[in-house]
Amino acid sequence: MNNFEFKNPTKIIFGKDSIEKLANEIPENAKILLLYGGGSIMENGIYDQVKTALADATVIEFGGIPANPEYSVLMEALEVIKTESITFLLAVGGGSVIDGTKFLSAAAMYGGASPWNILTDNIKIEEGLPFGTVLTLPATASEMNSGAVITRAETKEKLAMGGPGLFPQFSILDPQVITSIPERQLANGITDAFTHVLEQYMTYPVGGLLQDRFAESILQTLIEVAPKVIKDPTDYEAASNFMWSCTMALNGLIQQGVPGDWAIHMMGHELTALFGIDHARTLAIMTPSHYKYNFEAKKEKLAQYAERVWKITEGSKDDKAYAAIEKTEAFFHELGIETKLSNYTDDYEGTAETIKQRFTDRGWLGIGEHKSLSPDKVEKIVKMAY
Amino acid sequence: MNNFEFKNPTKIIFGKDSIEKLANEIPENAKILLLYGGGSIMENGIYDQVKTALADATVIEFGGIPANPEYSVLMEALEVIKTESITFLLAVGGGSVIDGTKFLSAAAMYGGASPWNILTDNIKIEEGLPFGTVLTLPATASEMNSGAVITRAETKEKLAMGGPGLFPQFSILDPQVITSIPERQLANGITDAFTHVLEQYMTYPVGGLLQDRFAESILQTLIEVAPKVIKDPTDYEAASNFMWSCTMALNGLIQQGVPGDWAIHMMGHELTALFGIDHARTLAIMTPSHYKYNFEAKKEKLAQYAERVWKITEGSKDDKAYAAIEKTEAFFHELGIETKLSNYTDDYEGTAETIKQRFTDRGWLGIGEHKSLSPDKVEKIVKMAY
Structure with missing residues (x-):
């Protein structure tokens, strides 16, 4: 067996009707950016469950993160994070939305010239903007790891990023979401x-x-x-x-x-x-x-x-x-x-x-x-x- | 499958010669209480490895924690923690030493009448004095969980305690320690x-x-x-x-x-x-x-x-x-x-x-x-x- 170091601090909240517990996990007074994908969460009821759980919180929304999260779309979300002084990111979606949120978590704290350099220069992210996830599509495990893969249509590139600062603070996994996939x-x-x-x-x-x-x-x-x-x-x-x-x-x-x-x-x-x-x-x-x-x-x-x-x-x-x-x-x-x-x-x-x-x-x-x-x-x- | 919540933030450092990495894991300027058991770490070289790794740190020692960690002995250690204003506990031992250290982590922050009440009243520990471990005897998994069992000879009792504040910050697992067990x-x-x-x-x-x-x-x-x-x-x-x-x-x-x-x-x-x-x-x-x-x-x-x-x-x-x-x-x-x-x-x-x-x-x-x-x-x- 090779030597290794292992630490995974993500809190998993797993089971039926677990989305109800969402508000307990986000700091009070947080200004939340709710990130999602193509809008399927509107049809399957997950959006309503999340909004109900966050009824007392300050929530701004950013939808439309595509499968294979696209850099140019994420840059629009980054603009919202900055202009609205967002303090917490909440990804509601599958691996693409969560990966995109990880990029945003890192980019929001990044001081370099272009956030794309995080990917091209393999920058290890030690600290990001705090975020949690509500998983709607089991597949990638992005909900409990610190890696992400980002796509850039302009250059037809798809590159990986990560670091110990990119574990979700929590992830909510309700297997009932599978019924609508x-x-x-x-x-x-x-x-x-x-x-x-x-x-x-x-x-x-x-x-x-x-x-x-x-x-x-x-x-x-x-x-x-x-x-x-x-x-x-x-x-x-x-x-x-x-x-x-x-x-x-x-x-x-x-x-x-x-x-x-x-x-x-x-x-x-x-x-x-x-x-x-x-x-x-x-x-x-x-x-x-x-x-x-x-x-x-x-x-x-x-x-x-x-x-x-x-x-x-x-x-x-x-x-x-x-x-x-x-x-x-x-x-x-x-x-x-x-x-x-x-x-x-x-x-x-x-x-x-x-x-x-x-x-x-x-x-x-x-x-x-x-x-x-x-x-x-x-x-x-x-x-x-x- | 039943609903569950799971979070385990302990960092595991596993492998050959991993005790060398100890100093990296403890906050600078910490005043460390090194806790151990009957002294076998003196004979098998682990004590020397730990002391070498901590050569630049402030370390006070407390040995003699017995198998089935005994309340009266731990109360002596608690006195040392208080009089010496210890800020970090380091358990070097097996499950008994680590369990004893968890009790001390909790007792050092406990405001109640008698620390024994932590056990008799099933008090869930949300925050303890920070601690890490160097595991010398694989068995209990105390090195990566937040529970402990404490014995009191006076009353012939053996009771459990725990809480999310009692995960070790890190645990060092070098399988080579097994050669001397x-x-x-x-x-x-x-x-x-x-x-x-x-x-x-x-x-x-x-x-x-x-x-x-x-x-x-x-x-x-x-x-x-x-x-x-x-x-x-x-x-x-x-x-x-x-x-x-x-x-x-x-x-x-x-x-x-x-x-x-x-x-x-x-x-x-x-x-x-x-x-x-x-x-x-x-x-x-x-x-x-x-x-x-x-x-x-x-x-x-x-x-x-x-x-x-x-x-x-x-x-x-x-x-x-x-x-x-x-x-x-x-x-x-x-x-x-x-x-x-x-x-x-x-x-x-x-x-x-x-x-x-x-x-x-x-x-x-x-x-x-x-x-x-x-x-x-x-x-x-x-x-x-x-």
Whole structure:
């Protein structure tokens, strides 16, 4: 097991009707900016629940944060924060709204020339404007971690940021929100969380026995509840386990003491930036070809995953490892998620070369858990995913 | 899954040679009281490591905190805290030293007549004197939770306390400390952590699918590493997984959203108070008879535990459930831990009646996950454990 440091101070308020508890968590006399996305919270009743809980508070609103939170939109919100002297941010939404709020938390306190530099210069955020979240879409675990990914349409870039100052002070998770989420978004959420676990687990053994078992626990739970959540989002047992699994998949716990891969995300982000493909679907596109290309390096863990998660007992280690990749791809298919780039765009030719060039330009000369995947190798993996 | 609220702000610094990082975690200009136990840290080099790391700090020492931290000794430490105007407590030890330090953290800020009232009046501690820990004995998870158990010899009492103000600010976990722990203490630590998980898992199903799998992960890991830790404490892979499993067993995570039992602990504490039997060994004494007596209420989870943890696939649900109890008892025996009260004392007659009376006197009229175990039933369970 590798050395690690772990601290996660976010308070989780989980369960039925937990949005009612919102006002207890925000400082009295706060001037709140309520941030949300495309307006689905108006239709599903969550907006009303939040407004009722905050009836006695000073609340200004900023809606319209898009999926893959867009820098230019966030800059408008930053203007509101400054002109209105906002003291607390409240994200009501999924990973995009929460990630956008984290950017705003950091940007509001940032003294540099342009807030975009927070992303390009990898500035570690030690302190941000305080914020909390009401989660409406389980998927990213942004509600209990300190990272964010921001997109800039102008330059077709999608970059990560974070730091210990960007943990939400609290996050409210009411699994009942799942009842109003479209099936497409549910499938995306399951796929996103599943891949988050894989990125932290499907590397090489370092003796993180407990971490491996925790990762396998989340994968098994997602496999168990996925069909139930899709079939009947009012199934509270399935919904609550789905929601908690998504949070645990990327709140920092399972990554402690073990290597992380994250190559799937780095390649997937490019597909979103280039084609606007849903984040989760880009991960499903990249996962099988990444594991096939890096089969030798990953086969120990692939075989363990095959045995423990998919209960594959027959065949050699190689057979099991390969079968696990096929099981994973089949799992995505059962969720209605296609796993080839050509399922999403006819304009895929040249994508691998473009991504290779972008990685080279950014100096990303080796990605993955061994930092050994050069832009040339990335090109080959992306091409395998056509 | 039940509703829950979860927040655990303790910073964990885990790994080889992590004691070196101690000074970074304590506020500059702090006046530190270094608390420890019977002096084993002098022999195993941990004291020297701590003193070296704190070479530039103001440190006063208080040693001699016994196993089952004793109120009268802690009151002497409290006097030192007050007369020396201590601003930071540093526990260097196992669960007893850390629990004692939590009591001192609370007592230093307590305005009531007698600090013992913190325990008898169940006062929830919202703020304590800041403290950190260097863990020398994995077992209790006190290093990452906000609870403590304090013993008072004068009255033969052992009572619990806690509150959100009693999380350590940081805990340093270097698995290398295990190399100097006597086998008896290692066996106790494994048994303690194992039983902590059982208390939060072996109840009745409430659809906490992920919590169940996490609990099973810790149990499986402990079963896997226990013989290795006992055989060779220098086996770092085994030691690090043992240490992290103990912390995860009772840092609050696996208890969220599910019922807790804790009857084993409540009965076990009496055996320590009456006979001075090691805490972990009292748990091993009470576990089999508790599960046998409450077999019908617990058999769903016992059978799941049999299948998933002990890989018992043959027989009816009842067969599996019963076999799991036998496997658990055999696991304790393999660690050299006896599971009958009469293995520890010849003076056991009347114990069940005494404990029944104590529970009645304290108004503990129903314990366990259903609060259905009356003092009469407790008497029967304890008698089964003779």
